Amino acid sequence: MPLDLIIGAQWGDEGKGRITDLLAAEADIVARYSGGDNAGHTITVGEQIFKLHLIPSGIVHPHTICLLGSGMVVNPAILLGEIDHLGSLGVDVSPQRLKLSSAAHVLTPAHIALDAAEETRRSGDMLGTTRRGIGPAYKDKAARSGLRLGAMRRPEDFASQVQEHMQAAGEVLERIYGFDSPDPDEVAGIYCDYAKRLRPYLTDVGGHVAQALEDGATVLGEGAQGTLLDLDHGTYPFVTSSYPTTPGALLGLGVGPKHLRRIIGVTKAFQTRVGSGPFPTEVFDETAERLRGTGENPWDEFGTTTGRPRRVGWLDCVLLRYAVRVNGFTELALTKLDILTGLDPLKLCAAYRQEEDRHKDLPDGPADLSPFTPEYNELPGWHNDLWEARHWDDLPPEAQNYIGRVEELTKLKVKLISVGPEREQVIRRDIEA
Ligand code: IMP
Numbered sequence: 001m002p003l004d005l006i007i008g009a010q011w012g013d014e015g016k017g018r019i020t021d022l023l024a025a026e027a028d029i030v031a032r033y034s035g036g037d038n039a040g041h042t043i044t045v046g047e048q049i050f051k052l053h054l055i056p057s058g059i060v061h062p063h064t065i066c067l068l069g070s071g072m073v074v075n076p077a078i079l080l081g082e083i084d085h086l087g088s089l090g091v092d093v094s095p096q097r098l099k100l101s102s103a104a105h106v107l108t109p110a111h112i113a114l115d116a117a118e119e120t121r122r123s124g125d126m127l128g129t130t131r132r133g134i135g136p137a138y139k140d141k142a143a144r145s146g147l148r149l150g151a152m153r154r155p156e157d158f159a160s161q162v163q164e165h166m167q168a169a170g171e172v173l174e175r176i177y178g179f180d181s182p183d184p185d186e187v188a189g190i191y192c193d194y195a196k197r198l199r200p201y202l203t204d205v206g207g208h209v210a211q212a213l214e215d216g217a218t219v220l221g222e223g224a225q226g227t228l229l230d231l232d233h234g235t236y237p238f239v240t241s242s243y244p245t246t247p248g249a250l251l252g253l254g255v256g257p258k259h260l261r262r263i264i265g266v267t268k269a270f271q272t273r274v275g276s277g278p279f280p281t282e283v284f285d286e287t288a289e290r291l292r293g294t295g296e297n298p299w300d301e302f303g304t305t306t307g308r309p310r311r312v313g314w315l316d317c318v319l320l321r322y323a324v325r326v327n328g329f330t331e332l333a334l335t336k337l338d339i340l341t342g343l344d345p346l347k348l349c350a351a352y353r354q355e356e357d358r359h360k361d362l363p364d365g366p367a368d369l370s371p372f373t374p375e376y377n378e379l380p381g382w383h384n385d386l387w388e389a390r391h392w393d394d395l396p397p398e399a400q401n402y403i404g405r406v407e408e409l410t411k412l413k414v415k416l417i418s419v420g421p422e423r424e425q426v427i428r429r430d431i432e433a
Contacts, residue, residue, distance in 0.1 A: 002261035003209075003219045005249050006333075008226025009265040009323040011235075011273040012244075013303070013310065015335030016266045017041030017057040019416060020222045022426060023264075028217040030058025031067035031209065032224060033252030034242040036107055036137065037078045038130040039224035040304025048089065051304060055082045055098065056222045059091060067205050070103035071242060071252020073137040074149060075112075076194035100198065101205035101254070102150030108162065108191070109182040110169030111136040117177035127238055128275030130305050138241035140165075149202060152195035159192035206254020213259045221249045223266075227323040228366060236367045238277025246327040264416070265329035267320055269337045269402075272310040274303050278369035281313035281349045288312050290343060299336070299421045314347040314376065317409040322362050324410050331430070333416035334406065337386060337399060338425075344381030346402060349374040350409055377405060386419040392429060 004023065008014045021043050024030050032039075037053035043060055050060060054074060058064040068074060079100075083093045111133030118135065119126050129135060140146035147165060151158045163184045170181035209219055225244040228234045233245060243251060246263055250256060270291050273279050283291070291312040293300030301310040323329070340346060352359045352372035359372070382398040389395050395403075395417075403414050415430040 001213050001216050001218075001259055003213060003221065003255065003259040004262040004264065005221040005223065005246060005260070006264050006266060007223040007246060007249065007327050007329070008229075008244055009267040009320055009327070009329070009332070010226045010271060011228045011277075012039070012224070012226040013272055013274065014226060014266040014268050015418060016223050017043055017052075018335070018418060018423070019264065019266050019333045020057045020220065021060065021423065022416070023220055024058035024061045024064055026218065027058065027064060027220040029065045029067060029209065029212055029219045030056040030061075030222055031069055031205065031219060031253055032056045032072060032222050033069040033249045034071040034244055035224035035240060036073040036132060036134050037075050038132045038134045038240060038305060042298060042304055049298065050086070052082060053305065054079050055086065055093070058220065058222065059086060059093065059098070062092060064097075066098050067208065068100045068104055069205050069252040070101040070254050071248060072101070072104045073107045073134060073141070073242075074100065074104050075107040075133065076191065076198060080194060080197060095200040098201055099203040099205060099208060100149055100201045102148060102153075102202045103205075103254070104149045105137055105141045106147040106149055106151070106191075107133050107137040108147070108165060108169075109187055110166050110173070111140070113173055113179060113181060114169060117173055117179045121177065126276060128277075132305070135241045149198070152199045153202060155192045155195035155199070158195045159188040162191040163188035209253050209255050213255070219259075221253060223249065227326055228319060230326070233326045234366065235277045235369070238275065263328055263330045264333050265320075265323055265327060265331070265412070266333045266335060267315070267323075268335050269340050270315050271313040272301050274306065274308050274310050278366070279311055279313060280352065280369050280372055281316045281374050282311055283313050287343065291339060314349055314374070315406070316349040316374065317406065318349060318352050318360065318362060318374075319366060320406070320410055321360070322366060324412060325361075329412060331415040332406070332410065332412050333418075334403060334414045335418040337403075337417055338419045340381065340399075340402070341386055342381065342383055344383070345378045346381045347376040347378055348402070348405055348409075350377045351375040379405060387425060389419050389427060390424070391432065392427060395427070
């Protein structure tokens with residue numbers, strides 16, 4: 001009967017996919033609840049690397065049912081591409097295993113074109129979106145003019161709705177932005193075919209989750225993006241257009257909090273960000289090169305969805321404490337600890353300075369971080385390779401000390417620690433005595 005949530009505590013890319021992969025082994029249902037294909041999860045299973053944007057990472061575990069919740073915006077072309085790709089690798093992606101909320105919204109080529117047009121117009125003030133059409137799709141949802149997946153149950157009617165939507169969006173694209181727009185009839189025809197393929201997958205996800213919880217199932221909510229990209233609680237306007245936080249998970253799944261058990265905040269051992277916006281602990285020197293990597297390894301800090309180099313910096317525990325507050329985390333998962341190996345000393349932001357003032361917590365949310373300078377704790381680094389560590393006692397004292405300081409600052413236990421890219425390279429303090 002428990003509902004466990006995996007939530008990004010930073011600006012996304014925290015390694016939620018691998019934590020989901022770990023806990024999916026013990027879950028019956030894995031559900032995405034917000035965002036769209038702006039997310040990118042890389043799962044390594046033996047020799048195979050899966051890159052997923054919409055389908056929950058839990059799909060690689062044959063026993064799970066995977067759901068896409070109502071809080072999502074779904075590009076059917078991407079979804080069908082993933083279904084076909086996974087199917088070709090022998091993964092069962094039948095409607096018995098994969099279910100889509102009828103209340104999730106449909107993302108179209110017009111949304112993608114509008115995303116590009118809006119970014120171009122912002123020019124120097126670009127948000128740095130993933131250009132997947134996310135903002136415009138949620139804009140239509142909020143304006144109550146969006147198309148929901150449920151409309152795919154009647155493909156011919158759905159096609160006319162798509163046609164009308166493309167026509168209306170085309171006028172905006174051409175007249176306001178001077179952009180070419182995709183042909184409405186052509187898109188409507190393609191979307192009619194998508195509807196025929198996707199309608200068997202449609203269901204009432206909220207009802208399904210609620211019933212499963214009543215029946216004793218374990219449901220895992222798989223977050224995308226992160227707390228600081230939350231539309232209400234992130235570094236607005238440099239945010240996404242959905243709610244990647246705990247309240248957003250409940251909203252996007254369609255269930256109340258009654259069954260909540262673990263709310264796991266996932267944070268990297270350092271800080272990264274793609275796109276524009278404030279980043280108080282950002283670094284640019286050789287430490288940045290060390291944290292980011294060259295791009296040669298799959299775990300280097302280059303976007304899964306966009307390929308963009310990520311901005312990198314020291315772990316910011318002021319923002320992490322904020323994420324703990326917003327989400328009500330019950331524990332933390334710390335990923336990529338191994339990347340800190342060889343960096344000595346290590347720095348950790350414990351508070352912000354603003355002239356004579358010292359803030360352990362944000363005085364007024366994270367939207368404007370410009371008045372603050374990070375106050376760092378300097379901690380000794382370690383030089384031993386961590387890749388073989390499987391237990392807390394395998395970690396060098398300096399690594400234990402680093403994690404201990406994070407725990408002190410957040411008042412939460414770090415229960416999962418990843419020390420390398422492979423499935424088994426993780427220290428599980430949630431099951432250790
Ligand atoms: P959008 O979600 O494409 O509208 O982009 C808005 C902001 O969120 C941009 O700064 C993106 O780089 C960021 N963003 C969106 N999705 C992700 C993600 O999965 N990981 C990291 N950043 C993301």
